[in-house]
Amino acid sequence: MTEKVLMSLDRVTKTYIMGEVKVEALKETSLKITEGELLVILGPSGSGKSTLLNILGGMDLASSGQVSFNGSNLSQAGDSGLTQYRRKDVGFVFQFYNLIPDLTARENVELAANLVENPLPVEEVMREVGLEDRMDHFPSQMSGGEQQRVAIARAAVKNPRLLLCDEPTGALDYRTGKLILELLARINRERGSTIIIITHNTPIGAMARRVIKMGSGSIVEITENQSPVSPERIEW
């Protein structure tokens, strides 16, 4: 079976200019992402992981180079093209959940469902993440792990081609973090969404078929892993 390239980055650079200081957050980075893959990005603080994720998600524009999604050039999509891309094609999961505090779990998920033409059924997705008994709770009435599951449901309900997760277990205890990673692995397996997970925890790389290591704004290593393991079996 030939693998389809979902995204490609060609010599992408991101430079932040702060007064006199220039920070090269991403240096001439090239990468191809295959449709349906689960990719883990590792690297120390400041190595450019979030910068890379923000460019992949259309939240930020490259300073130079080309970014393409499904064959179209995001660098030339313009503001409304990028907004459409973020709404329809990408789901985001962040370290601190970013739920709307005065909406219930169900309403947070419904809000995202309303952004796309063919969302998955809200209640079905909430059951999939194990929140069938918490649908009418507000974020403040839920644990961190439950809030992260709402955030995953909110991203997954759009049935996005690409799910981007920035330190999704960063604020959770070990056991809850594992459950969240298992949930992401299941969405990748069953829904076929392409999933990219940023983490500081090197052992988490064992769940992915490909692991990218970043260092000082560059990809320093790409490791192929023939036998990814279930997060349940990973210790960190």
Ligand SMILES: Nc1ncnc2c1ncn2[C@@H]1O[C@H](COP(=O)(O)OP(=O)(O)OP(=O)(O)O)[C@@H](O)[C@H]1O
């Ligand atoms: N908006 C910005 N303005 C200026 N510099 C920035 C901005 N965003 C990131 N940087 C700088 O770019 C570099 C890469 O940052 P980035 O957030 O991508 O790293 P990271 O690997 O995700 O780090 P962490 O693991 O701490 O989140 C850092 O030196 C950072 O200070």
